[in-house]
Structure formats: C-alpha cells, structure tokens
Amino acid sequence: MKVELINTGSELMLGRVLNTHQQWLCRRLADLGHVVSRQVAVADSGIEIQTAVREALSRADLVITTGGLGPTSDDLTRELIAELLGRKLIPNEAVLAHIENFFTQRGRPRPSKTAVETYVPEDALVFQNANGTAPGLAMKIGDGGWRPASGELHAHGHAAPEPRSRTPAPKWLVMLPGPPRELRPMFDKFVVPLLKQEFATKIFVCRTLLTTGIGESRVQEMVEADLQPLVERGLDVGYCARPGAVDVRLTAGGATAEALVRQGEDVVQRLLGERVFGFDDEEIEQVVVKLLIRQKKTLALAESCTGGLIAHRITDVPGASEVFLGAVVSYANSAKEKFFGVRAESLAAHGAVSESVAREMALGARERFGADFALSVTGIAGPGGGTPEKPVGTVFIALASPAGVEVKKFLNVWDRATFKQVTATQGLEWLRRTVSA
Amino acid sequence: MKVELINTGSELMLGRVLNTHQQWLCRRLADLGHVVSRQVAVADSGIEIQTAVREALSRADLVITTGGLGPTSDDLTRELIAELLGRKLIPNEAVLAHIENFFTQRGRPRPSKTAVETYVPEDALVFQNANGTAPGLAMKIGDGGWRPASGELHAHGHAAPEPRSRTPAPKWLVMLPGPPRELRPMFDKFVVPLLKQEFATKIFVCRTLLTTGIGESRVQEMVEADLQPLVERGLDVGYCARPGAVDVRLTAGGATAEALVRQGEDVVQRLLGERVFGFDDEEIEQVVVKLLIRQKKTLALAESCTGGLIAHRITDVPGASEVFLGAVVSYANSAKEKFFGVRAESLAAHGAVSESVAREMALGARERFGADFALSVTGIAGPGGGTPEKPVGTVFIALASPAGVEVKKFLNVWDRATFKQVTATQGLEWLRRTVSA
Numbered sequence: 015m016k017v018e019l020i021n022t023g024s025e026l027m028l029g030r031v032l033n034t035h036q037q038w039l040c041r042r043l044a045d046l047g048h049v050v051s052r053q054v055a056v057a058d059s060g061i062e063i064q065t066a067v068r069e070a071l072s073r074a075d076l077v078i079t080t081g082g083l084g085p086t087s088d089d090l091t092r093e094l095i096a097e098l099l100g101r102k103l104i105p106n107e108a109v110l111a112h113i114e115n116f117f118t119q120r121g122r123p124r125p126s127k128t129a130v131e132t133y134v135p136e137d138a139l140v141f142q143n144a145n146g147t148a149p150g151l152a153m154k155i156g157d158g159g160w161r162p163a164s165g166e167l168h169a170h171g172h173a174a175p176e177p178r179s180r181t182p183a184p185k186w187l188v189m190l191p192g193p194p195r196e197l198r199p200m201f202d203k204f205v206v207p208l209l210k211q212e213f214a215t216k217i218f219v220c221r222t223l224l225t226t227g228i229g230e231s232r233v234q235e236m237v238e239a240d241l242q243p244l245v246e247r248g249l250d251v252g253y254c255a256r257p258g259a260v261d262v263r264l265t266a267g268g269a270t271a272e273a274l275v276r277q278g279e280d281v282v283q284r285l286l287g288e289r290v291f292g293f294d295d296e297e298i299e300q301v302v303v304k305l306l307i308r309q310k311k312t313l314a315l316a317e318s319c320t321g322g323l324i325a326h327r328i329t330d331v332p333g334a335s336e337v338f339l340g341a342v343v344s345y346a347n348s349a350k351e352k353f354f355g356v357r358a359e360s361l362a363a364h365g366a367v368s369e370s371v372a373r374e375m376a377l378g379a380r381e382r383f384g385a386d387f388a389l390s391v392t393g394i395a396g397p398g399g400g401t402p403e404k405p406v407g408t409v410f411i412a413l414a415s416p417a418g419v420e421v422k423k424f425l426n427v428w429d430r431a432t433f434k435q436v437t438a439t440q441g442l443e444w445l446r447r448t449v450s451a
Numbered sequence: 452m453k454v455e456l457i458n459t460g461s462e463l464m465l466g467r468v469l470n471t472h473q474q475w476l477c478r479r480l481a482d483l484g485h486v487v488s489r490q491v492a493v494a495d496s497g498i499e500i501q502t503a504v505r506e507a508l509s510r511a512d513l514v515i516t517t518g519g520l521g522p523t524s525d526d527l528t529r530e531l532i533a534e535l536l537g538r539k540l541i542p543n544e545a546v547l548a549h550i551e552n553f554f555t556q557r558g559r560p561r562p563s564k565t566a567v568e569t570y571v572p573e574d575a576l577v578f579q580n581a582n583g584t585a586p587g588l589a590m591k592i593g594d595g596g597w598r599p600a601s602g603e604l605h606a607h608g609h610a611a612p613e614p615r616s617r618t619p620a621p622k623w624l625v626m627l628p629g630p631p632r633e634l635r636p637m638f639d640k641f642v643v644p645l646l647k648q649e650f651a652t653k654i655f656v657c658r659t660l661l662t663t664g665i666g667e668s669r670v671q672e673m674v675e676a677d678l679q680p681l682v683e684r685g686l687d688v689g690y691c692a693r694p695g696a697v698d699v700r701l702t703a704g705g706a707t708a709e710a711l712v713r714q715g716e717d718v719v720q721r722l723l724g725e726r727v728f729g730f731d732d733e734e735i736e737q738v739v740v741k742l743l744i745r746q747k748k749t750l751a752l753a754e755s756c757t758g759g760l761i762a763h764r765i766t767d768v769p770g771a772s773e774v775f776l777g778a779v780v781s782y783a784n785s786a787k788e789k790f791f792g793v794r795a796e797s798l799a800a801h802g803a804v805s806e807s808v809a810r811e812m813a814l815g816a817r818e819r820f821g822a823d824f825a826l827s828v829t830g831i832a833g834p835g836g837g838t839p840e841k842p843v844g845t846v847f848i849a850l851a852s853p854a855g856v857e858v859k860k861f862l863n864v865w866d867r868a869t870f871k872q873v874t875a876t877q878g879l880e881w882l883r884r885t886v887s888a
C-alpha cells in the first residue's frame with residue numbers, strides 16, 4: 015500500500031509558514047504501519063493542485079491533502095478536486111447545522127462566506143470539524159480504477175495513468191483542513207478508523223523511549239552493542255536529538271515485530287535506567303503532573319530566566335490544577351525580594367544568578383505557596399547579560415522539598431528560545447526523579 | 452523561471468524530524484524573486500530520489516536538493532544523481548584538503564568514511580562546507596536540453612520530457628547538505644551569487660499585515676471590495692488564520708510590484724485600522740515590548756488560566772527584562788489572596804473566574820510589582836471545570852494602568868492549548884492598544 019501527502023498553501027511556497035503537517039501526519043501514519051512514500055507541497059493554484067492530486071492518485075492507494083477547505087478566496091482545494099474527479103458539489107445540511115452552531119456558541123453571526131464550506135462532493139464522507147467550520151472529506155475512488163474527469167488536465171507532458179489489466183483495489187482521497195488544531199483531532203477521530211476499516215493492517219511496531227540528561231552520541235554508545243543482535247534479526251534503531259532530550263526509536267515489521275521491539279525496549283531500559291523518563295508522545299511535564307497527583311503532593315515554581323515557561327508547560331497538562339498551586343516569575347530583583355523574601359544582601363553579594371539566590375527563591379516559594387515541592391530557576395538566557403565569570407547560559411536550579419533544599423548549576427549555551435526549553439526540561443527532570451523517588 | 456525543491460531523508464517520511472528546509476529555502480528564494488512552485492520530500496531510496504529529480508528537471512529551471520551528501524550508508528543522493536545524469540564521480544583534491552583541515556582543526560583523525568565525500572560529479576561546481584565536511588554541488592545541465600542517462604529510469608508510467616523544438620535555456624541542479632547549520636550559510640555564500648549570475652533577477656514584493664480581534668472570513672469581507680481594483684492590476688492577496696490572529700498577505704511581481712503592494716497595504720490599514728498589530732515576522736509580544744521600551748513603562752502580569760504563557764511569550768523577546776518586572780501565576784485561590792490581596796469575599800461571592808477577581812488581581816499585581824501596567828487573566832481553560840453560567844472558555848481579562856482598571860469578558864471555546872494561546876493574544880492585544888494610545 016502506497017501513501018502520499020499533498021500540502022497546499024501559497025504561504026508554504028512563500029516560506030511564510032512552517033509545514034508541521036508533514037511530520038505530524040507521517041508520524042501518525044507510520045504508527046499505523048503506513049510509511050508515507052512521498053510528500054508534496056504546492057501553491058493554492060488550480061493547475062498545481064490538480065496536477066499534484068492527479069499524479070499522486072496515479073501512484074498511491076491513499077492520498078491525503080491538507081489545506082484549502084476554508085471560506086476565503088484562496089481556499090480552492092475542495093472545488094478543484096471535485097472538478098478533477100467530475101463530482102458535483104452538493105449542499106450538506108448537517109455541515110450547515112454544525113457551522114450555525116459553531117457561531118451560535120460563540121455569540122457571533124455566521125459570516126456569509128462560510129456558505130461555501132457547506133458544499134460537499136457527491137458520495138463523500140463528511141468529517142465534522144470539532145474545532146472549526148470547514149469539514150474534512152473522504153472519497154472512495156473507483157472500483158474500476160481512477161480516471162480523471164477531463165483530458166485537458168494532462169498538462170506538463172505527463173502521460174495519463176496506465177490502463178490496468180486487472181481490477182485494482184479502490185483508492186481513497188482524504189481532504190483535511192489546514193489549521194493543525196482542526197486537522198489533528200479530525201485525523202484521530204475519523205481517518206484512523208477509516209484506514210483500519212479500508213486497508214489491511216500491516217504489523218508495524220514503533221516504540222520511542224524518551225531520555226534526558228545525556229547527548230545523542232553518548233546514548234548510542236551506551237546501547238548499540240547490546241542492541242546489535244536484535245538489529246541483525248530485523249530491529250531498526252533510530253536516534254533523534256531534541257532540545258534537552260534524546261529519543262531512541264525502535265521499529266520492526268512482520269510477525270516477530272512485537273517481540274523484537276519489546277526485547278529492544280528491555281535492553282535500552284536496562285542500560286539507560288532512570289534516564290528514560292517516558293515513552294512515545296509523553297512530555298516530561300505530563301509525567302511530573304501524573305506523579306504528583308498519584309502522591310497527592312503540590313508544586314510551586316519560582317522562575318526567573320525561564321520566564322514562565324515551566325508554569326506554561328505544567329498548565330498545558332489537563333488536571334494540573336489539582337497539584338499546581340502557582341508560580342512567581344520574578345524577572346526584576348525587587349520581585350525576588352518581595353515575593354520570596356530573597357535577601358538584598360544575597361542579591362548584592364552574589365548577584366541574582368547565584369546559588370544562594372536560587373536557594374532562597376525555592377525556599378521562599380515553598381513557604382509562601384504552602385507547597386510540598388518548589389522549584390526555582392535563575393540564569394542568563396542571553397543574548398546579553400553574560401560576564402566572564404557567569405557567561406550566557408549559566409543557570410542555577412534549586413529544588414525545595416520536605417527533605418530540604420538542593421541547588422545544581424548548569425551551563426546551557428543555546429539561543430534564547432532553546433535555552434529556555436532546555437533549562438525547563440532540566441528542572442522538570444529533577445522534579446520527576448525527586449517525586450518518583 | 453520555475454524552481455522546485457527536493458528534500459530527501461527517511462526520517463522525514465517517518466515523521467521523526469520536522470522539515471525546516473522547506474520554509475527557509477522558500478523564503479530565501481522568494482526574497483530573490485523566485486517563488487518555489489513545488490516541494491517534494493522522499494525517502495533515502497534509489498528509485499524515489501531518481502524519480503523525483505528526473506520529474507523536477509522535466510518541469511523546472513532550477514532544482515535544489517537537500518540531504519544525502521554525508522558519509523553514512525543512507526547518504527545516497529550524490530551517487531544517485533551522478534548515475535541519473537550519466538556523470539562520473541571524480542576525486543577532488545580541494546575537498547579532500549578541506550576535510551583533512553576540518554578534522555585537524557578539531558584535533559581528531561579523519562574518519563575513513565568521509566572519503567566518499569571527496570568524490571564530485573564531473574563538471575560540477577563545488578561549494579566548500581564551512582560548518583561540516585560534505586561539500587555542496589551545482590551542475591549546469593545541457594545547453595541542448597536535459598536528457599536522462601538511461602531509459603530504464605522511466606518507471607511509474609511517466610513519459611520522458613517532451614523533445615523541445617527550440618534550444619532551451621540551461622537548467623541548474625543544486626545539491627545541498629542536510630544539516631541546517633551547514634545548508635544555510637552555504638546557500639547564502641554560494642547559491643545566491645550563482646542565481647544572480649545565471650537567472651535574470653525578478654522583482655517580487657511580499658508584505659504581510661498581521662491582524663487580531665476578528666476572524667478570517669470577516670477580515671476578507673472588510674477588505675476585498677476595496678482591494679479588487681488592485682487585484683485586477685496584478686496584486687495577489689492571501690489570508691492565513693492562526694490562533695487568535697489572521698495574516699493578510701500581499702504579493703506582486705514585476706515593475707509595478709512595489710507600488711501595488713504599497714497601495715494594497717494602505718487599503719488594508721485604512722479598513723482594518725488598529726486591528727493591524729504588526730508586519731511580516733513580528734509577534735504581538737515583540738510589538739508590546741518595543742512599545743513599552745520606547746515609552747519607558749513597566750509591566751507586571753497576574754495569570755491564572757493562561758498558566759504563565761503570557762510571561763513566557765514576553766520573555767521570549769530579547770530585552771524584555773528592561774520593562775517586564777514579573778508575573779504571578781496564581782493557579783490556586785489561596786495564591787490569589789496571598790499575592791494580590793484578592794479578598795476572600797470576592798472569591799466566595801463571585802468565584803475565581805469573575806469580573807471582580809480579575810479586577811483585584813490586576814490592581815494587586817500593579818501595586819505589588821510597582822508596575823505602570825498590569826494585566827490579569829482568569830478563566831476556565833477546560834476540559835473540566837465549566838458550569839452552565841460559566842462554560843469552559845469563559846475568560847475575564849483586566850488591565851490596570853495609571854488611568855485606572857478595566858475588565859473585559861471573552862468566550863474562547865477551544866481546546867486547552869489553543870485556549871491559552873488565544874487568551875494570551877487577546878491580553879497582549881489589549882495591552883498593545885493601551886500602551887500605544
């Protein structure tokens with residue numbers, strides 16, 4: 015089975031927007047055993063979109079398009095594909111009702127332009143959009159093979175798909191809306207069941223072990239020799255470095271896949287131990303919140319150089335309010351004094367980025383919020399503010415708990431945004447190990 | 452002139468890595484007047500790479516590939532393209548010297564695997580890699596039109612490029628290494644001058660106006676009639692919805708491009724007024740920090756449902772420490788009382804998500820931090836916690852300033868992550884308008 019993706023959008027071709035659909039959809043499809051063989055991005059133009067869809071349908075069993083289903087004048091995908099396939103667009107009452115309801119809930123009148131979104135190609139499956147107005151669409155194409163609606167579309171010197179000697183299996187064309195917050199839940203709710211129903215499931219097992227605290231080459235050095243016998247039996251091992259974390263990806267196909275991946279997982283767990291903080295799509299903040307809820311413990315934060323990022327990551331986890339009391343982002347020194355009782359002498363003697371200030375921030379936050387655990391971070395994010403003794407990237411992290419307070423020093427030499435992420439992950443990782451201990 | 456990109460890499464097709472080359476190269480090329488018409492990603496496999504290159508060369512005047520030039524077993528692009536074009540690979544002394552020097556500088560022996568990188572297709576331009584070992588390569592293809600090396604490559608039912616009746620202009624194939632820190636400086640140093648020399652410079656102007664506060668359809672309704680005369684003269688208009696914001700993109704080419712885009716910008720500015728918060732790559736938090744710095748005013752935040760996100764966005768802006776004093780993320784009610792002096796009676800009578808608590812949070816934060824402006828946010832992010840009177844998505848935002856305090860109510864019905872982004876943008880937008888007033 016061949017799968018291709020087509021991302022439409024002039025903003026992609028002008029480089030104004032980062033294409034995140036490619037990675038997300040490729041990942042989800044691989045997890046279902048379908049590795050995408052080609053991904054194409056084209057502008058919102060008739061000939062480009064129709065050519066790309068026609069070519070993809072000539073090669074693949076499943077073609078997924080993204081974008082161009084909205085209400086504005088450059089949203090052309092629905093119309094162009096209906097034309098290409100020779101299907102009429104028919105108004106759909108359920109979609110209209112859904113869109114009316116969307117605006118009613120938000121207390122706004124329905125813009126007349128959204129009318130175009132209620133037109134659906136004949137015989138298409140409709141995926142209602144839980145987070146927007148434009149529905150997704152899926153069409154089964156031909157039990158006798160796909161034929162384009164019109165010979166005029168054979169531009170660019172390409173031949174039409176070869177006539178097939180046997181009756182081919184039907185193909186599916188799935189059209190998803192462009193905004194990620196609309197596309198992703200729609201894919202999981204509607205497309206995954208469709209794929210399971212329409213295409214023979216292939217056994218493909220993928221397990222990602224999420225590690226933190228050591229670099230990519232070191233991770234590989236630690237595990238590759240012991241994984242080698244499994245690799246020889248068909249296990250595929252990949253390493254991927256992310257800010258502050260390294261993923262170890264184990265994949266295999268076929269009848270022995272499950273066993274191979276499980277044995278690989280055992281090897282990695284044994285060798286990396288507690289450096290493995292989670293699996294697959296888990297985030298370290300999800301692990302931390304889960305542990306705190308399980309142990310009925312509360313958390314407070316005192317953030318300086320991470321600027322609220324740790325609180326933001328913690329509060330992205332549903333249910334965080336059970337255990338997270340709050341944070342103070344004390345950017346100014348006066349805020350460190352006022353909110354945590356950090357002593358003016360500590361600030362004067364050691365500077366805001368110092369072991370003693372980190373310690374006083376953590377103790378102050380624990381006491382003021384009345385929390386079981388308090389994490390504090392103070393450092394120099396850059397690009398300015400470094401000195402020879404404390405270069406850009408210097409960070410002190412302190413953790414106050416019922417057992418007392420400890421401080422660690424790090425040097426995170428990265429651009430500002432990566433610095434914040436790496437530092438937040440270090441703090442969360444320390445918290446994870448302390449809470450789970 | 453047509454330009455196409457080909458990104459190679461099995462990790463892309465497995466969705467384990469985000470493809471950032473597409474956006475970066477498309478943007479750079481558009482700035483040079485060359486809008487990419489198609490971008491393709493394929494796995495590191497012989498048939499996929501050769502098919503993609505062959506097809507791209509049949510359509511485009513310039514084809515740029517990324518990836519597959521390194522020393523490991525899955526780096527196949529150089530060999531596959533040389534084979535496709537019927538060019539020999541010849542050892543290159545300058546590349547060998549560069550690689551030897553690369554390792555000498557780092558005090559390491561040259562790994563024997565790098566030998567493959569010293570082989571270069573005959574008649575190729577060589578771009579030495581300032582940040583790695585594998586050189587970039589560029590080949591001028593045919594003054595008599597491009598012909599594939601072998602008929603065997605016509606797989607997949609595609610026809611060969613049509614024979615041309617006139618002598619076509621030569622095409623260029625450029626091959627760049629995969630790591631962004633190698634590709635980007637190499638593109639700027641070598642490819643930009645090559646393009647300027649080989650292809651007539653085209654005038655292309657792109658301006659994006661960033662708006663917030665109204666939806667995508669409404670934005671278009673407000674501007675399209677007045678933009679129409681400019682569209683008829685060649686202005687291209689695009690709309691792109693992001694969480695809490697809508698981009699209006701104006702592009703044009705040719706001699707009148709500058710004037711057309713400027714006139715379009717005037718129309719959008721006149722009709723959307725202060726809903727336009729910025730231009731091109733600006734973020735609303737950058738605009739807010741810039742305004743505060745210019746006016747020498749300070750800011751404090753009291754965040755509940757946004758959980759630190761506003762502070763995180765503000766502190767992503769270099770220089771934020773000049774104006775940002777800090778934030779309290781008061782997730783627990785006790786934190787609202789303790790840090791802002793929110794009265795227990797207000798919490799009891801109206802609940803934490805209420806106009807009076809938002810007001811007391813903003814006033815408390817302004818006073819405790821000693822700031823000129825204080826923004827507070829309290830609401831229900833969901834998925835749990837809604838009631839019939841205060842459904843999930845209910846938000847109160849208050850802004851305290853030297854002029855007093857005001858509160859606004861919003862209903863942001865989104866998933867948790869989008870809710871936080873949209874709410875943060877609403878607060879920042881209010882701040883922007885107030886500070887700039």
